[in-house]
Amino acid sequence: MDLTVFSGTANRPLGESLARALGRPLGRCNLERFPDGEQHVELLEDVRGRNVCLIQPTVPPVGENLLELLLMADACWRGGAARLMAVLPYFGYARQDRRTGSGEALGGKLMADLLERGHFERLVAVNLHTASLEGCFAMPLEHLNAGTLLAEAVRPYAGPGAVVVSPDLGAVKLAERYARQLGLPLAIVHKSRTSGSEVNVRGLVGEVRGLRPIIVDDLISTAGTIAATAEAVREAGCADDITVVATHTLLVGPAVERLAQVPIRRLISTDSVVPRQGLPFHHEVVGLAPLLADAICRVTSNRA
Structure with missing residues (x-):
């Protein structure tokens, strides 16, 4: 299996455990923050032509962790990765799957739309708060039950x-x-x-x-x-x-x-x-x- 696994900073221990379970070293990636707060991602592995798995739960702060995931995905896509898969053990905003008033935002759908910009071929999630949220994603979703x-x-x-x-x-x-x-x-x-x-x-x-x-x-x-x-x-x-x-x-x-x-x-x-x-x-x-x-x-x- 031609696969490289990268982990974001939201749950590095789980990323390391996943890489071990797959029998692969965790991909090297430099994740840092500039003095003005902007995030910077630099891959230290050649991903050209490879399948890439990115693991990052969107835990609080949800926006920061989602952006880090999308920056990692962009780096992989621009680096020539053949396919991208996102693993989200926890999916933030899943409770915002419906509106109870005309003035509310639909956070779950917006999260799904943002993930579409990551060029992911497939997503993996665990126990979404609402299973019907799967219909919001444009790409296939592997919805796992723990x-x-x-x-x-x-x-x-x-x-x-x-x-x-x-x-x-x-x-x-x-x-x-x-x-x-x-x-x-x-x-x-x-x-x-x-x-x-x-x-x-x-x-x-x-x-x-x-x-x-x-x-x-x-x-x-x-x-x-x-x-x-x-x-x-x-x-x-x-x-x-x-x-x-x-x-x-x-x-x-x-x-x-x-x-x-x-x-x-x-x-x-x-x-x-x-x-x-x-x-x-x-x-x-x-x-x-x-x-x-x-x-x-x-x-x-x-x-x-």
Whole structure:
């Protein structure tokens, strides 16, 4: 497989893990910032005629990391790369997939349009917040699901006496998949969002009394939803052993403080975002490199 892998600065450890999983050294690339704040990209590898994979999650600051990815893509394209593939373990703006008012921007579609300027032949993403966002992309998208890996990671805590909890109606299908794979019952929290970081719990469907909750979601940003869900199941009499499972853990703003105030025993997530250190609870990280490498190998072998 004639492939060169470059990593941006948003998640260098995952880029290195992906290169190892593919059995290749990580491509050398000089990424620096000028005194005026402009980014500068210079490839230190010859990419002419080669397949190139660029890995860069668009985590905060989203605009800066997206621009870095596009600058790397432009350098590869101008350097004569045969094909370009972008791997976005976390895709920012995926929650802006629809408008609720006439004055709102459609951020998810705009991100897709900007990526089209990168001359990418194909994109790889993991657990988009909204699967329908795939229709916004002009190029093919490999939409990977890390749920199976995460469910297996949580299995040691999912024996008799556990229950899968969906923190809102939007996560019900995700929670149902976890419940089926783990053979557990399901409970659903009804919430209403009052702002971008605040939520109110309106009710709970299902039995959690005396059970160990496993709260599952695709994304933890400010942790308002997860904290409110943990409080709701605790008030409903659950066991004092709460597990939280999420694909992407941004943990921005008051997230860590909020989670520290509820009795969360452990957090299980992927490394789509660089894991935070010093959390006040156990954090188990599931590596995405094998999943990403398998998808890349399948795509590149089909080309041959």
